[in-house]
Amino acid sequence: MCAGLVVGRVALQLSVPDEVASYVDTRAAAESSYIVVLDRQDLVLDKIRQDFTKRQGEWLPLSDVSPSFIKAILISEDKRFHEHGGVDWLALINATQSHVLHKIKTQFGATAAKGSGLGRGGASSITMQLASMLDPELQGQGGRSYGQKWHQIAAAFALEASWSKDEILEAYINLLPFRGEVVGVPAAAEAFYGKYSFGLNSRESALLAAMARAPNSSIARLTERSCDLLQKMDYANQCHGLSHFVSYYLNLPHPEVLDRHHDAPHIARYARQWANLQGTKVVRTSLDSELQKVGQSLITAHLSELSDESVQDAAVVVLDNDSGEILAYIGSSGTMSRAQEVDHIRAPRQVASTLKPLLYAQAIDERRLTAASLLNDAPINLLAGEGLYIPQNHDRSFVGWVSLRVALASSLNIPAVRTIVSLGVEPFYKKLKELHLPLEKASDFYGYSLALGAADMDLLSLANAYRTLANQGVYSSVRWNSEVSVSDERREVFSPEASWIIGDILSDRQARAYTFGLDSVLTTPFWTAVKTGTSKDMRDNWTVGWSEHYTVGVWVGNSDGSSMKNVLGVSGAGPIWHDVMRYLHQQRESIARPKPEQLVAQSVQFVGVDEAPRQEYFLAGTEMQQVVALASQEQGEAMRIKIQSPVDGTILALDPDIPATAQKLYLKATIPSTDPRAGSINWYIDGIQIAKGAGNFWSPNRGTHRITLKDENAKVLDEIVISVR
The missing domain is CATH 2.60.40.10 (Immunoglobulins)
Known part of the structure; x- marks a missing residue:
């Protein structure tokens, strides 16, 4: 007997593989089948399948796996795992005896036992099973030969010599194959139960452990094995109704469940490109998954109300004012869209009146105008290129003389055109370039119509330009991933004083009453500054604005560029903007920035204009106490x-x-x-x-x-x- 053991020990030593895979290398090689896109709290936003031969999740440490599952798998596969050195000899001897007796009994039977090996039913320890997972040559089909079993034992000893018990168990749990293409307990927990593996209860754990022995067994067989495990785990009472439980979960379309995360499909594209370049499977973003879901549901709700107005698409972007982080990135209306794959946040569209705040900020900075300056909202014809440019207000009517405050807040077109005539197209064009707004043509291509947004730009760039106003005129880049390299440049594009004045105007409910009324979706119970815009033929409408903490941009239109029916910024994008802002400030107040010290507050009276006396704000040296309409040569001309x-x-x-x-x-x-x-x-x-x-x-x-x-x-x-x- 002793001689036999010595011979066996020598034979095992001769069978030890030349190289044993290390735990570190094994973990590194076990790549997820998915690129996983996480939000700022590490919640899953999106999963992009890369490997179509299997469905395997991220490697999880043993501490992240439910104790119930660890207990179930040890009872099922290797109850003396922590006591042996790689092989449970008692279990192996018992299995060998049973196997020999079975061979004798079936030797003369009609059907001989398939194969000569012991297989999984041959008491392979968890370490032995892991050795087979790591070495394809040790994987027997229909049972292992005695030679394969011998090499498997040797490999198990080698693993035990270089790996800790926890490392062996952790690797086994992460590499264990289940039904279909599912590999590893992390993927199995999500595929079958829609939960993380640390949340598995005793009944769920028992079924997965039963499946580990023979993944494709019948429901009856898996129910029987699960009940046996529950009894050994001291949960015999959970066998009641177990057949229904097993049948329900195994009849779900479980593998496809792993592909179900699509809360941020458009940002996921950028994440995929970045992940492939970096060679990583996990991408952490700045997005907030809950805000992402709320924004999508608000789009669905409001577009449903416009179902008779020929509008099918919308996009929402939310920026953190301080950091520039993108908190929400909703590129389409999802299933309501005819082209839900199109990223409307980055799609260039005509931005209409949304450039007016930037125009007036520049005019104020250059001391050409003040918030109290009067502009004539009357017909004007301008030579432009090789034709005549005749701008109109949206309602085809004219107000006459109005202050800049009212002209901007009420979004009057003619005053904006008169301003760009005074300022010059090229200087305004250069200012927009400083804001990194994507102007693809030369300035003379746009001409005076640039004041009215006759240029194609994307929602993200436009929202960040407004964020510049929110940040006292200082421009900085946005970011969706802290690891992605972006410019840290912070440059003053507008003065803090001009930026504050524009914010004050765009938050002035009284000043926008002429066009929008006193009570509209642009009014919030906390401080916000907001501007709308509707492009030619109602192809696009916009609402962009900021609070103390956030900048929110909304676009509504159709992916094919077709016109909407009577949908304006205040009726299309406006309600979505309003509700997103309300959600963001459920538990957070928003107040206006303190007035810059260099601004002068001055009481102003208007003569010949239907505007009440008010306190207005001026750059030092531009103050006015009284403003008189028709004080220029235009009175005589008229x-x-x-x-x-x-x-x-x-x-x-x-x-x-x-x-x-x-x-x-x-x-x-x-x-x-x-x-x-x-x-x-x-x-x-x-x-x-x-x-x-x-x-x-x-x-x-x-x-x-x-x-x-x-x-x-x-x-x-x-x-x-x-x-x-």
Whole structure:
């Protein structure tokens, strides 16, 4: 007997593999099948499958696995695991005897036992099973041969010599195959029960441990084995109803459950690219998973209310003002969208009136205007490129003289255009570039229409430009992952004083009452500054604004660029913005920043304008106490007869696809109602009289034409030159 043991020991030593995989290398090689995208609290936002041969999760330390499962798997597979040195000899001898007796009994039977090995039913210890997982040559199909079993034993001894017991058990639990493609207890717990492995209870643990012995066993067999384990775990009472429990969980589409996380599909794309470059499987983001879900549900709820208005898409981005971290990144309306894969946060769209705060901030900084300056909201014709630019307000009406405060808060177009004429297109263009706004064309491509947002930009860049105003005019980059390298540049684009004034205007409910009323979705019970915008033909609408802590940007429209039906920024994007802000400030107040010391508060009275006296804020040296409308040369100009349309120098182009007789130019004169010559003025084209009265249509022909306005005595009242091509 002693001689036999000595021979066996020598044989085992000769069978020891040349190299034994280390615990560290084994753990490093056990890659997850997924790139896992986590939120700021390490909750799963998204999972992107990379390996389609298996479904395996992240390696978990033993301390993160439920004690119930550890107890169940040890009872099932290796009850003396902590007592032996790699092989449970007692279990192995008993299994060998049973195997030999079974062979004798079936030797002359109709069906011989398949294979000659002992297999899993041959009392392979957990260490032996792990050795087979690590070495494919030790994995027997339909049972192992005695030679394979011998090498498996030798490999188990080698593992025990270099690994700790906890390392062996941890590796086993992470590499254990289950039904289908599921590998490892972390993946199995999520696949079968939708929970993390530390939360497994005794019944769930017993079923997984029963499955470990023979993953594809029948429901009846797994129920029997699970009950046996529960009895040994002192939970015999849990065998009641166990068959229904096993049947329910095994009939679920369990492997696909692992793919169910899609709370941030658009940010997951960037995470995947970054993870592949970095060679990592886990990406931690700055997002808040709960905010992400709330934002998505708000989009669904509000778009459902607009179901009859031809609108299907929306996007929401939330930024932390201080850090620049992206807290929510919802790129589409999900299942409501016809193109839910499109990332509308980064898709360039015409930004409409949302650039006005930036325009006025620059004008205030350059001391061209103050919040009390009067701007004429009246018709204006401007030469632009090779044509005529005639801006209009959204409602096609005009207010007349208004202060900058009212013009911005109520989003009037003509005052903004007059401001960019004064400021210059190129300087404003350069200011937008300083904010890293994506202007793809040269400044002259946009012309004066840049004041009204006739440029394609993305929601994230626009929201960060507003965050600059929230941060006293200091620009810095946004970030979605603290490990991603972004510029740490912090640069002052606007002064703190101008930024504060713009924030004060955009938070002024009274100033925006002309367009939006006193009570709208732009009003919140805490301090916020907000601006809306609606692009041409209602293709896009926006609401972007900030509180003390957050900047929120919302876009609503259609992925194919089609028009919506009567959906404006205040009715489309506005309600979503409002509710996101309300959610963010459920338990956090928001107050305005303190007024910068350099700002001067001054009481102002307005003459000739329907605006009540108020306290206004000025850059030092620009203060006003009284502002009078029509104080410029325009008052005198308004008292004389003149040609209003077209303007001098207009260049027109005839459309070759339209009959010349159908192409007419409207000639309009401005005539004071008190002027007795109102009914006797005459229009001349190149010296030939063509019409009488204040307004007439003329069919132009190609060439340069002189248009003259005369009274009944042939006195020239006004004259312009236009070109027709």
